[in-house]
Amino acid sequence: MKDELPLNDAVALLRALATPYGIRASRSSVANYAAIFARDAIMAGLAGMASGDDLVAAGLCRTLEQLRRLQGAQGQIASNFRIEADGSSHVSFGTLAPRFDSATWFLVGVAAACQHGLAQFADYRESVTRVIALLDGIEYNGRHLLYVPAGGNWADEYPFDGYILYDQVLRAWGLRQLASVAGEGAWADKANAIGGAIGARFWPEGDWQYGGPRLLPVAAISPVRTDEHIDIAACALLALSDIAPSRTASILDALHDRHLKPDTLPPAFSPVIAEGDNDWAPLARYHLHGFRNHPHEYHNGGIWPVWVGWLALAYARHGRTADATRLYDLTTRHLARCPNFDFEEYFHGETGAALGTTGMAYTATGFVFLDLARRVTAMELPWTR
DSSP states (O other): OOOSOOHHHHHHHHHHHEETTEEOSBSOOGGGTTSEEHHHHHHHHHHHHHHTOHHHHHHHHHHHHHHHHTOOTTSOOOSEEEEOTTSOEEEESBSSSBOSHHHHHHHHHHHHHHHTTSSOHHHHHHHHHHHHHHHHHHHOSSSSOOOBOTTOSSOTTSOOOBEEHHHHHHHHHHHHHHHHHHTOHHHHHHHHHHHHHHHHHSSOSSOOTTSSOOOSOOSEEOSSOEEOOEEHHHHHHHHHHTSSHHHHHHHHHHHIIIIITTTOOOOSEESOOOTTSTTHHHHHHOOSSSOOOOTTBTTBBOBOHHHHHHHHHHHHHTTOHHHHHHHHHHHHHHHTTOTTOOOOSEEOTTTOOEESSSSBHHHHHHHHHHHHHTTOSSOOOGGGO
């Protein structure tokens, strides 16, 4: 069994993906993965900052510069872009649906770059203000939560919509970090209001429909349903950011009991949607590059190292280094089942096989975070304060 994650290879991959225009999503060119995706590149850049890699951190700055240059007329931030050989730009703000999390990750990325001294906020004030105004407009009703269409964030083939927790957390986190950078008290107030709405709305009364008490937040709320699946990305980011501080300990405790105690890694979404379940029909018909959400695969129960890494950072930030180390060890156990591992997107939730697109910045980012989290006793990265 392998005892270590391939950290050197992970950093080398992130460096190789850092181009003059930003950090590519993958060394592969299938399904547009050679493009620079806002969320992938910003997370990779944060990993570069956290690990002290100047080349990767510089890739974050170049990504942010291009996203600012390519910003839409209403303040939109591109989901992804490519710069062609002739210098022309191919820009996408979403395919099946608009991608809202490119805008929220942009806020987080700008704040982190400014906190780390890699960018000057004055250069981004106008761009950031337009993004914030756009998100306020999308909110529309003044109740502090964004209504997100299906496919509107990273889980672009997963059938949930409405007030999706992941997007609320990122918006609040970005606003709070930028408020500190810019001295804008109104942004901090808005972040606190969003955090209050999260704490109040995403733990509905009653038992969890899959059995037992409701210890973790629901993935999404809409007028017609409450999606009670567990969204590990949302949980990890919520615990790390402390946007709803009264809920942080219960999230970390519940995930410890649900996964770390029985020696399992948390999948992207759980429980798995199986054929015959109510959610199977919408899941099966909602895809862009062919159906990938078989049980325990892709969004539907696949284990994504990038989100495991974020969760490890959350444990480390709150002084729970043993839990962060346990996530690292469990990930190495999965990796040991993959002798020809090439930084695929995710592990199969049951077999542990590495699946999905190869050469992924996402996965390399997760490994960097996992390694960092086990080596600290208190997480005080600039972009978590």
